[in-house]
Structures are given as structure tokens and as C-alpha cells.
Amino acid sequence: MAPLKPTFTDVHGRKVAAQMTHEGRTSRLTINELDENGEPTLLLCLNSYDATLLARACNLFVKHNFSVNFTDVNMMLSPEDKAQILGDEEELPRDKDTW
Numbered sequence: 001m002a003p004l005k006p007t008f009t010d011v012h013g014r015k016v017a018a019q020m021t022h023e024g025r026t027s028r029l030t031i032n033e034l035d036e037n038g039e040p041t042l043l044l045c046l047n048s049y050d051a052t053l054l055a056r057a058c059n060l061f062v063k064h065n066f067s068v069n070f071t072d073v074n075m076m077l078s079p080e081d082k083a084q085i086l087g088d089e090e091e092l093p094r095d096k097d098t099w
Helices: 048-076 079-086
Strands: 015-023 026-034 040-046
Touching: 015 040, 026 048, 040 048
Parallel strands: none
Antiparallel strands: 015 026, 026 040
């Protein structure tokens, strides 16, 4: 069997491969850590229900990070910058507390 190629590399630099496997009529999603030779060590073996819960957790994490990052960027923008981004043609309020 050829060595697996990583699906992604995590924040700690570990190479991780996700792979669908089939046992009869049952499908599984395996998450493996790859060593330097591409040989897998099983981290997770998920059925459809488990994979759905993991996908939901990942989706929530991504949405949370997006909102935090957007809030940080939004706080750095002036009222003029916000109006330009949003395409607002109305007159801008001069009091920055109204934004």
C-alpha cells in the first residue's frame, strides 16, 4: 500500500490524513496521524453520526473565529471606512459613538 498523503497539517505541525474506509456495507471516516514515512497511526474512527457531530463542531468553531476576527477588524474602522465598505451613500454621523 502506498503511503498516505496528508489532508492537512495541524497547528503543531503534525501531518493528518482523513480517509474513508468500508467494512462490508458500513463506511467509516478514519483520521490518521502520519509519520515521516507517511505511515498512519489511527487517531479517530468515525461513523456517519460521529462525523456529523465533528462537522458541526468544526463549523461552529469556524463561524466563531470569523465573527471574532470580523469584530476586531470592525473596531479598527472609522465611520468613513465602514460606509465605504458597505457602500453607504448617506451622510455619515459625526459622533463616533453612534456607530
